[in-house]
Amino acid sequence: MTIVTIDRDQDIAVVTVNNPPVNALSQALRQGLWDAAVALDADPAVRAVVLICAGRTFIAGADVSEFGKPPMEPHLPDVVARIEAATKPWIAAIHGSALGGGFEVALGCRFRVADEAASVGLPEVTLGIVPGAGGTVRTPRVAGVAAAVELVTTGKPAKAARALTLGLIDAVVTGDLRTEAVAFARAALDQPLPAKAADRAVEAPDAGFWAEQETVIAKRAKGEVAPLRALACLRKAAEAPFAEAMAFERATFLDLRASDQAAALRAVFFAERAAPRPAHLADAKSLPLRQTAVVGGGTMGAGIAAALRDAGLPVVLIERDDAAVARGLENLRSIFAGAVKRGRLTETQAAARMEGVTGTTDYAALAEVDLVIEAVFEDIAVKRAVFAQLSAACRPDAVLATNTSYLDPRLIAEGVVNPGRFIGLHFFSPANVMKLLEIVPTPDTAPETLATGFALARSLGKVPVQAGICEGFIGNRILKRYRASAEALVRSGVAIAEIDAAMRGYGFAMGPFEAQDLGGLDIAFLQREGARAAGQEVAETLGDVLVRAGRKGQKTGGGWYDYTPGDRKPQPSATVAELLGDRLAAPRQMDRAAIAEHLVGEMAAEGHAILAEGIARQPSDIDLTEIHGYGFPRWRGGPMFATTPRG
Ligand code: 3H9
Numbered sequence: 001m002t003i004v005t006i007d008r009d010q011d012i013a014v015v016t017v018n019n020p021p022v023n024a025l026s027q028a029l030r031q032g033l034w035d036a037a038v039a040l041d042a043d044p045a046v047r048a049v050v051l052i053c054a055g056r057t058f059i060a061g062a063d064v065s066e067f068g069k070p071p072m073e074p075h076l077p078d079v080v081a082r083i084e085a086a087t088k089p090w091i092a093a094i095h096g097s098a099l100g101g102g103f104e105v106a107l108g109c110r111f112r113v114a115d116e117a118a119s120v121g122l123p124e125v126t127l128g129i130v131p132g133a134g135g136t137v138r139t140p141r142v143a144g145v146a147a148a149v150e151l152v153t154t155g156k157p158a159k160a161a162r163a164l165t166l167g168l169i170d171a172v173v174t175g176d177l178r179t180e181a182v183a184f185a186r187a188a189l190d191q192p193l194p195a196k197a198a199d200r201a202v203e204a205p206d207a208g209f210w211a212e213q214e215t216v217i218a219k220r221a222k223g224e225v226a227p228l229r230a231l232a233c234l235r236k237a238a239e240a241p242f243a244e245a246m247a248f249e250r251a252t253f254l255d256l257r258a259s260d261q262a263a264a265l266r267a268v269f270f271a272e273r274a275a276p277r278p279a280h281l282a283d284a285k286s287l288p289l290r291q292t293a294v295v296g297g298g299t300m301g302a303g304i305a306a307a308l309r310d311a312g313l314p315v316v317l318i319e320r321d322d323a324a325v326a327r328g329l330e331n332l333r334s335i336f337a338g339a340v341k342r343g344r345l346t347e348t349q350a351a352a353r354m355e356g357v358t359g360t361t362d363y364a365a366l367a368e369v370d371l372v373i374e375a376v377f378e379d380i381a382v383k384r385a386v387f388a389q390l391s392a393a394c395r396p397d398a399v400l401a402t403n404t405s406y407l408d409p410r411l412i413a414e415g416v417v418n419p420g421r422f423i424g425l426h427f428f429s430p431a432n433v434m435k436l437l438e439i440v441p442t443p444d445t446a447p448e449t450l451a452t453g454f455a456l457a458r459s460l461g462k463v464p465v466q467a468g469i470c471e472g473f474i475g476n477r478i479l480k481r482y483r484a485s486a487e488a489l490v491r492s493g494v495a496i497a498e499i500d501a502a503m504r505g506y507g508f509a510m511g512p513f514e515a516q517d518l519g520g521l522d523i524a525f526l527q528r529e530g531a532r533a534a535g536q537e538v539a540e541t542l543g544d545v546l547v548r549a550g551r552k553g554q555k556t557g558g559g560w561y562d563y564t565p566g567d568r569k570p571q572p573s574a575t576v577a578e579l580l581g582d583r584l585a586a587p588r589q590m591d592r593a594a595i596a597e598h599l600v601g602e603m604a605a606e607g608h609a610i611l612a613e614g615i616a617r618q619p620s621d622i623d624l625t626e627i628h629g630y631g632f633p634r635w636r637g638g639p640m641f642a643t644t645p646r647g
Contacts, residue, residue, distance in 0.1 A: 004032030006040070009182045011047040013040050022060035023053045025101045027072045030079045033105070037082045037090075048185040049090045051083075051109060052178055057096025058118070059105055064127065064266060067257055076101050076133035077250060080108035084196050089188065093181035094118045094169070097157060104133040107142060107197055112169040113184050114160045115177050120168055121157025124253075125226040127269060128262030128635060132253030136233035137245045138197040143167035145205055145238050152234060153217050153227045204238040223507045224635045226256055263646065264637030268627060271620035275465065276458045278617070284447035286455035287399060291369040293318060295386050297328015297359070300403060301375035303431030306335045309353045310432060311459045316366060317359045325359040332357060335432060363393035371456065373425055375403040383412045391417040399452050401425040406472055406527060410442050420446035423453055426473060428629045436629035437462040438473050463628045468615035475625045477615075478606045478639070483524075485602035486512040487542045489595065490580070493588035496560050497572050502595035507633025512599075513560035514570055515631075517553040521546060521560075542580055549579050603639040619644070 003019045003026075015036045019029050040046050053059060062076060074082075083090050089110035092098065098106050098120045106112045106120070114120065122135045130136060131152065139148035147166040151158065163169045173180035213231055221227045229252050237245040256262055293316040294305045305315045309332075317332070319325040336350040345353070358365060366372060372394060374386050383402060390400050396418045402409055402425070409424040416422050424440030437460070439453040450466070457464035467473040472480055486499050500511025510518065525547040528538045546552075546559060553559035554568065561570030607622040616622050623638020636642045 002032075003029050004036050006036055008046075009050075011045060012182050012185050013043070013046045013049045014178065014182065015040075015049055015051045016054055017051070017059060018054040020055050022057050023055060023102070024060055024063040024065075025076060025079075025105070026063045026066065029059075030074050030076060033079050034074045034082055037079075037086050041087045046088055047189055048088050049086065050093050050178065050181045050185055051090055051105070052093040052181065053095070055096075058092070058094045058098040059102030060097055061100030061102050061123070062132070064269060067262075067266060076104065077246065080104050080133050081198075083108040084110075084198055089185070089193055091181055091185045091188070093177050094120065094160075095177055097121070099123055099157060100131065100135070101133050104131060104135045104138070107134060107138040110193060110196065111171075111184065111188060113171045113173055113177075113181050114163065114169050116160055116172055116174060118160045118163075119157040120160075120163045121155070122152050123155040123157065125153065125224075125230055126155040126265065128224075128226050128259060128265040129256045130226060130230040130233050130249060130252050132250060132257070134198075134246060134249065136230060136249050137237040137242060139168070140202045140234060140237050141197045141200040141242075145202065145209075145234065148234055148237075149213055149231065152230045153213070155227075198242050202238045210235050222509075223505070223633065225259070225261055229256060260646070261635045264641055265635055267620065267637050267641055268623065268634055271624055272463055275463050275621070275624055276454060278454065278466065280617075281447065281451045281454060284451035286451040287370060287397070287448055289313065289370050289452065289456060289459065291316070291371075293366050293369045293372040294375060295319075295372060295390070296375040296377075297324060297331055298375065299331065300427065300429055300431060301373075302328055302331035302335060303429060303433075304373055304375055304403065304427050305332055305357060306353070306432035307427070307460050307462075309356055311461070312356075313459070314356045315358070316369060317357055318363065318366070319359070319361060321361060325361060329354075329357065329359045335430075363389050366390065366393045366398075367395070369394060369398055371399045371401065371452070373401045373403055375427075378404060378407060380407055380411055383407065384415065387412060387416050387422075391415070397421060399423065399449055401453070403427055405476060408469060409440055410469060413442055413444070419444035421449050423449050424467075424469075424473075425453055425456070426467070426475075428475075434629060435461070435463045436475070436625060437464045438467045438475060438625070438629075439464050440467050440469060440473055442469065463624050465621045465625050466617055467621075467625075468613070470610075470613065470615050474610055474616050474622060475629045477610065478603050478622070478626065479630060480524075481606040482599060482603050483512055483516070483543075484541070485599055489590070489598070490542060491584055493585040494590045494595065495572075495587065496576070497570070498590065498592065499595055499599075500570075502592035503599065505592050506596035506600070507636055508631050510631070516543065517559035517561055517563075517570065518568075520553045520555060522552045525552075542583065545579055545583070546576065549575075551576070551579075600636075600639050600642055604643040607640050 005016050007014050017023050040049050091111045092106035092109040094114035095118050103120050122131050124131045143166050160172045164172050217227045233249045233252055236248040292308050292313045294301045295318045297317050297319050305317055308315045317328050319328050336353050339345040340350050399421050401423050402412050413422040423445050426438035428434035428436050437457045441450045454464050496513050500514050503511040521543050531538050551558045562573040610616045619640035622640050626632035626638050627634050
């Protein structure tokens with residue numbers, strides 16, 4: 001296959017890139033672009049060049065799979081410079097995404113036009129690196145420093161309309177992209193050409209601007225280094241000559257590319273892309289999902305229904321009586337109202353979301369649904385009763401799923417008519433926001449049912465992870481170990497606030513005790529009490545002592561910490577010290593890094609046990625679970641990655 005082809009529209013050459021799946025800048029593509037620039041410079045019949053891509057997208061960036069290998073010529077900065085130095089103007093015609101090196105190639109072109117659905121961006125910081133082919137140097141020259149700071153330090157792409165406002169592109173076109181780009185090129189030739197990006201001046205902000213940005217970015221980055229290094233590149237671009245800024249950017253890029261953070265973020269990048277289509281299900285066909293239902297309209301059920309509606313699926317919401325139906329619909333309405341408030345949905349879109357929901361108590365409404373997700377109270381008898389009704393009301397080939405977080409799905413499934421169509425789908429709260437979906441087959445679950453779980457995850461934009469059956473599956477089992485290990489440190493005399501600070505220092509938004517205070521200590525307590533009532537031996541936890549004393553977390557004004565009303569700031573608690581007093585050893589100091597290393601090591605140890613038991617299929621599934629369900633810092637790669645020595 002030829003990756004780069006050239007054809008003509010009279011005096012305009014059209015260079016087409018075709019390097020599926022995403023036109024990543026492999027060595028062959030870089031060489032192809034270089035050769036095209038040389039050939040077209042030498043062709044007197046050509047007055048301008050349109051650069052366009054085949055397939056789903058414009059060039060989506062450097063080929064990330066080449067990052068671990070020695071760089072090969074021609075290097076991308078040279079290719080971009082060659083296009084920029086061309087004797088005729090190049091016009092990038094963008095559809096899909098022009099990302100990273102792809103946008104840098106577009107910046108080497110004299111003009112950028114895009115269709116309405118396109119976006120452009122420099123997402124390198126999300127891979128632990130900075131742009132390496134002039135992104136930090138040309139963007140401020142083309143669109144100004146403020147736009148460049150936004151684009152480069154957040155890594156978030158800008159949609160075409162916004163990109164136009166920011167000055168990142170020159171035009172948004174509505175018709176056929178190639179035709180429009182060729183017309184744009186002809187019109188441009190009638191005007192004086194703008195300067196090449198490299199030759200443009202930058203208006204440099206004062207030192208105060210950079211100091212302010214540094215504070216904001218450091219706070220957001222929580223230990224991630226690339227965003228601040230990217231800011232330093234932008235400052236150099238604003239204050240130093242072009243060539244010096246290019247050299248600075250390249251050195252930063254090469255340094256970061258070899259860093260642990262970049263290795264971690266690359267591993268997560270590929271794990272996330274592999275997760276929705278696991279190799280072991282390559283031959284399993286998923287079932288069609290047209291009509292869906294959710295049983296239970298509480299926080300979880302409403303969240304799941306919202307996620308289904310966001311993916312455009314119609315939902316029947318079942319509750320046990322009319323008042324509960326009304327409450328469930330109200331929960332859903334308030335989720336969409338929140339999305340409107342945050343600017344994620346328009347009023348019209350929110351109304352359309354609600355129109356696709358039917359609230360009812362009547363299981364007969366489920367006769368035609370393809371998938372039902374049960375999200376009722378965590379009580380085996382209640383759940384079994386629901387599944388008995390579902391078995392009677394649904395088609396035998398409908399997929400019946402439970403959202404249980406700690407009951408045994410095999411016990412819930414007892415008595416369903418078609419056990420092959422039963423599966424666990426464990427969402428995380430808020431279910432319309434959290435990316436993780438644990439997919440839990442029973443021994444009877446048919447491969448196509450399992451494949452349907454993954455297909456659902458794809459359509460909801462979730463990160464699916466297959467988990468085997470054990471208490472807590474993957475995520476909650478590791479959470480339990482993490483909390484128990486943190487409590488063990490407290491018993492050994494380490495201060496609660498020190499442990500939380502250590503985990504924040506590691507990159508978590510919250511430490512284990514602050515997180516429990518936010519979520520409530522009573523849920524896990526009730527679970528333990530349930531197990532005790534069932535005759536299991538469950539040792540007393542420090543959390544039990546606090547809950548028994550009425551300290552369930554922020555909602556009761558105190559848990560592991562005290563809170564003053566209206567303030568979420570945790571204050572070390574004399575009451576807690578007193579309540580736990582004789583259970584704790586004498587206070588001792590422990591280095592924060594050592595605390596974090598110990599607790600992450602404990603998570604990984606549980607992860608290894610989970611792998612050995614076949615509960616998780618591969619270490620990266622454990623890492624994705626922790627990153628997308630439990631706030632593990634992405635740039636650490638997850639507990640398994642973080643504790644695996646790299647050569
Ligand atoms: C960079 O450019 C550095 C430069 O500044 C400096 C250079 C000197 N490389 O996501 P999808 C694969 S850093 C290799 O499911 P979508 C992906 O693994 C780069 N492979 O598609 C998957 O493979 P498979 C900056 C890549 O339509 C397949 O393509 N760029 C790359 O949902 C489809 O991916 C980025 O960070 C890559 N760069 O979304 C862009 N990208 O089929 C990252 C994708 O075997 N990419 N693959 O499983 C994306 O954001 C999305 O892929 C995109 C398409 C939005 C483009």
